[in-house]
Amino acid sequence: MSLATIPTRRIGDDNVSAIGFGAMGIGNFGYGSDLNQDDETRFKVLDRLLELGCTNWDTSDYYGDSEDLIGKWFKRTGKRDQIFLASKVNFAFTPDGIRGDPEYVKVAIEKSLKRLGINTIDLYYVHRIDPRVPIELTMGALVELVKAGKIRYIGLSVPSPATLRRAHKVHPIAAIQVEYSPFVLDIEQKGHLLETARELGIAVVAYSPLGKGLITGQIKSHADMPENDPRKTIPKYKPENFPILLALVDRLKKVASKYNATSGQVTLAYLLSQGDDIIPIPGTRKLKYLEENLGALNVKLTSEDVNAIRQAIVETELTGDQYPPRLFEMLYRDTPELPSAYV
Numbered sequence: 001m002s003l004a005t006i007p008t009r010r011i012g013d014d015n016v017s018a019i020g021f022g023a024m025g026i027g028n029f030g031y032g033s034d035l036n037q038d039d040e041t042r043f044k045v046l047d048r049l050l051e052l053g054c055t056n057w058d059t060s061d062y063y064g065d066s067e068d069l070i071g072k073w074f075k076r077t078g079k080r081d082q083i084f085l086a087s088k089v090n091f092a093f094t095p096d097g098i099r100g101d102p103e104y105v106k107v108a109i110e111k112s113l114k115r116l117g118i119n120t121i122d123l124y125y126v127h128r129i130d131p132r133v134p135i136e137l138t139m140g141a142l143v144e145l146v147k148a149g150k151i152r153y154i155g156l157s158v159p160s161p162a163t164l165r166r167a168h169k170v171h172p173i174a175a176i177q178v179e180y181s182p183f184v185l186d187i188e189q190k191g192h193l194l195e196t197a198r199e200l201g202i203a204v205v206a207y208s209p210l211g212k213g214l215i216t217g218q219i220k221s222h223a224d225m226p227e228n229d230p231r232k233t234i235p236k237y238k239p240e241n242f243p244i245l246l247a248l249v250d251r252l253k254k255v256a257s258k259y260n261a262t263s264g265q266v267t268l269a270y271l272l273s274q275g276d277d278i279i280p281i282p283g284t285r286k287l288k289y290l291e292e293n294l295g296a297l298n299v300k301l302t303s304e305d306v307n308a309i310r311q312a313i314v315e316t317e318l319t320g321d322q323y324p325p326r327l328f329e330m331l332y333r334d335t336p337e338l339p340s341a342y343v
């Protein structure tokens with residue numbers, strides 16, 4: 001696989017890698033073990049991404065030292081111009097909660113640009129919607145950043161459909177980011193974000209497409225997760241759900257065996273088959289899994305196997321939310337109407 005042959009999909013007017021790279025874990029942040037990797041080890045992952053043609057990278061000001069690391073890599077390699085870079089604002093747990101006010105957005109972008117050592121971020125998301133601030137005001141600040149050349153495209157992460165429509169009226173939204181995997185299908189509901197994004201022509205970037213790593217089947221029980229692993233607090237991944245979850249993984253592996261692939265690879269191939277607007281962004285800290293994830297681009301599922309995977313997903317009933325309460329309440333938020341003084 002090379003830069004010239006890797007499949008691409010559209011975000012705005014740009015062609016980006018059809019499978020991107022979620023850079024949360026590489027910031028020594030999130031779930032799993034080995035959260036203390038040195039820079040040189042992590043640089044090798046970024047180097048390999050570029051070698052394989054994966055130039056669609058997604059970070060955030062919330063992901064540990066991810067922005068700092070990528071900034072060091074840019075300085076080290078001089079390859080900034082080869083990467084389509086997304087970052088995010090507004091997952092800071094301030095004393096006042098999440099902030100979407102224009103003042104906060106303008107301060108946050110400067111900090112991100114400094115950490116990254118660059119002048120422009122290609123795609124800048126609102127990471128979580130502030131339910132106290134009309135989305136039009138947050139968008140106003142982002143539009144100013146576009147005009148100033150500090151960002152190229154605007155995105156929203158897990159907005160409500162109504163919030164997405166209101167934001168899109170202010171300025172075109174290039175992408176939304178949502179959790180989308182065989183375990184989390186909320187956006188497929190009628191009137192939800194998948195339908196809304198397609199109506200408006202907005203790309204759908206899928207985070208945690210491998211169910212936070214559980215679709216690989218390597219974790220066999222709740223007890224297998226490290227003691228302080230955040231996944232242990234997720235209701236959907238409670239102990240009693242593991243037999244159901246692993247039964248789905250086994251069905252995915254059965255399909256995968258026909259392609260000499262893994263359950264993770266057929267899952268990514270399945271998500272890609274759901275529409276040219278779907279862009280999964282699995283993350284990893286390990287070269288082996290990076291190569292495996294991008295290898296999913298070579299898995300061409302038949303329509304029969306796509307249907308078999310869909311049937312397996314539909315027949316899998318996992319109870320519980322995708323986040324603990326404090327994080328779950330941040331999903332799909334509406335915002336107040338814009339006061340008449342601003343209209």
